[in-house]
Amino acid sequence: MNKYIEAVVFDMDGLILDSENLWQKSVVMTNKYDHTNVPLTLINECIGLRNSDIDKKLKEVMGNDFDTDKFRELNRYYMNKEIEENGLKVKEGFFELIDFLKAQRIKVAVASSSSIETIKKRFAASKIDTDIFDFLIGGNMVNNSKPDPEIYLKACELLNVSPELTIALEDSNNGIISAYRAGLKPILIPDIVVNSEYVKSISFKILKNMSEVIGVIKEINN
Numbered sequence: 001m002n003k004y005i006e007a008v009v010f011d012m013d014g015l016i017l018d019s020e021n022l023w024q025k026s027v028v029m030t031n032k033y034d035h036t037n038v039p040l041t042l043i044n045e046c047i048g049l050r051n052s053d054i055d056k057k058l059k060e061v062m063g064n065d066f067d068t069d070k071f072r073e074l075n076r077y078y079m080n081k082e083i084e085e086n087g088l089k090v091k092e093g094f095f096e097l098i099d100f101l102k103a104q105r106i107k108v109a110v111a112s113s114s115s116i117e118t119i120k121k122r123f124a125a126s127k128i129d130t131d132i133f134d135f136l137i138g139g140n141m142v143n144n145s146k147p148d149p150e151i152y153l154k155a156c157e158l159l160n161v162s163p164e165l166t167i168a169l170e171d172s173n174n175g176i177i178s179a180y181r182a183g184l185k186p187i188l189i190p191d192i193v194v195n196s197e198y199v200k201s202i203s204f205k206i207l208k209n210m211s212e213v214i215g216v217i218k219e220i221n222n
Contacts, residue, residue, distance in 0.1 A: 004221045006161040007107035008097075008213070009152060009184065010133075012119060013047070014171040014191035015210075016110075017126055018089040019079075020047060021192060026078035034074055038062060044193050048146045048174030050113040050139030088126040093211030098132055100214045104221075108132070111155045111168070113139040113146055134159060146174040152182035169213065173199045187213060 014020035027043050030036055042061050046054045055068040101108050112119055116138035123130050130136060135158045142150045156163045168179030171191035176199045179186035185204040188195060200206060205216055 003165055005106060005167055005185075005217050006165040007109065007156070007159045008101055008167045008169065008217075009109045009111050009155045009159075009179075011048075011168075011170045011172070011175050012110055012112035012114060012122065014193070015169055015175075015189060016091060016094050016128070017122055018091050018191075019122065020171070022079050022082050022088075023047075023075070024192065025082065026075040029078040030071060030074040034070075036062075036066075036071055036074075038071065047193050048113055048170075048172035048178075050115075050145040053145050083125050088122060090126050090128065091210065093209040093213070097210045097213050100217075102132070104217070106217070107134050107159045107161060109135040109137060109155045109159055111137045111151045113151075113174075115140045146172070147177035147181065149178055149182035152179050152184055156182070156184070167204070167213070167217070169210065176203055187216065 010016055024040060024043060027038055027040065031038060038058065042057065046057055049057070051072065058068050058071065059066055098108065110119060110133055114122070116136060119136055119138055120130060135155065137151055137155050137158065139145050139151070142154055144150045152168060153163070156166055163183035166184045168184040168186045169189060170176045170179060170186055171189055172193050173196055176186045176188055180202045186202065188199065188203040188206045189209060207213060
């Protein structure tokens with residue numbers, strides 16, 4: 001019996017939304033005006049992690065006295081200011097892919113390390129209707145963040161689908177490892193992070209944009 005793709009689970013930041021660039025810009029602004037001097041290489045390592053795990057990494061590098069709350073508050077201020085002034089860009093191929101998945105009755109969900117509140121705010125800013133997704137899973141809904149597989153296992157449980165028949169779309173190293181460990185088919189669509197050779201080796205496919213996912217699903221399901 002042929003096995004067809006049952007679901008696609010999306011990351012959000014850097015995958016659906018061009019928000020990682022804004023995060024980097026906000027760090028540059030925070031470093032400039034608050035003299036925090038947090039290296040961008042460290043910030044890139046934090047992509048795909050939830051806030052509590054980002055805090056741990058920051059303190060490991062910057063010292064236990066580093067004020068993570070103040071750092072995040074300033075980042076949020078500069079990022080929200082940019083979004084208010086210029087909006088939040090949706091990345092290439094998203095709407096085309098969603099239309100295809102809906103037409104094929106393939107389930108869709110978001111599995112993001114951001115909180116549910118942040119997910120909804122970011123989608124509202126980018127004019128994406130959250131009703132197009134069957135489920136939204138935020139980092140505050142799991143005990144362990146990416147690269148732990150928990151968030152992708154939870155997504156498959158909520159969607160009532162088999163991990164091996166589910167595609168995960170990710171841009172970060174942490175996200176790809178999370179999806180791979182959960183048994184999904186991880187597709188890497190690179191953003192600003194330099195992806196490791198290991199992450200490339202465990203990716204089911206490496207694509208340029210989300211519209212290319214359509215061809216992959218057609219190939220599998222036909």
